[in-house]
Amino acid sequence: MVESDTEDAEFLVRGLRRHGHVVDRVETGSAALGAYASADLVLLDLELPDLDGLEVCRRVRAAGPVPIIAVTARGTELDRVLGLQAGADDYLVKPYGFRELLARMEAVMRRVGIPAQQPPVAVAAPSVVDRSGLRIDATTRQVELDGQPVKVTRKEFDLLFILASHPDVVVPRKQLMQQVWGDVWSRRTIDTHVSSLRHKLGASDWIVTVRGIGFQFGRRG
Incomplete structure (x- = not known):
């Protein structure tokens, strides 16, 4: 992975490793030219601090057949x-x-004949989470608080279930955005859903904001 943005890189490295990939990250084009030879695939950000990403891509391609996926904010047809x-x-x-x-x-x-990575064995998340009188059933996608149903949207349910399933973990904003919204990247979107959930659950301490990082399930039990 050739990525100069530390926050983006850390999120992607964690995600790729969870899916069984062995990942090495470098921050510059020069470092990439010295490290790509041992890789099965290169994720190449074209916005690099030292060399133009297109030039790095040309040099890597000229040296051998290692697969390259360009990852960039340059989105015009000409850029592609x-x-x-x-x-x-x-x-x-x-x-x-x-x-x-x-x-x-x-x-x-698959096109170049490299076997796909097998995901590591992981402990499945519980289908029902019950904490401090809050019951979240992933099978029926229903939420109850002290035995009373709480109507939530699909995205609100996914967000709440992720946080309640990992009560001792501060879940980063970007991870929540990827898992719940996929392609959508908006601070306002997640803040709006957190605010709505707090209102529906009747208290703000169900979901704790950890400034600069993300959110954490706030109640124990």
Whole structure:
């Protein structure tokens, strides 16, 4: 992964590792040219602090067949054409969904004959979470508070279930955005849903804002 933005890189590294990939990250084009040879696939941000990403792409492609997916905010048709002409096997414009990235990686690796990574075995999340009188049933997608039904939207349910399933974890904003909204990246969207949930549950301490990081389920029991 060639990515100069530390926050974006950390989120992607964690996600890719959860899906069984071994990930090495570098921040510059120069570092990428010294590290790509051992990779099965290169995720290349075209906005780099030292070298133009297109030039890095050309050099990597000229040296061998390692697959390259260009990942960039440059989204015009001309940008895509230049990226593909520089040697990229695929071109993904920011912002994008994590699931789309995984699908594109699998497609590129399939075309070049690299076996897909097998996801690690993980402990399944409980189908029912019951904390402090709040019952969240993932099977029926129903929420009850002290035995009384709470009407929530689909996105509100997903957001609440993720937080309540991991009460000891501060879940980063970007992770919540990816898991609940996919391609949508908006601070206002998640804040609006958190505010709505607090109102429907009758108290603000059900969901705690951890400034600069994300959110955490606030009650125990």
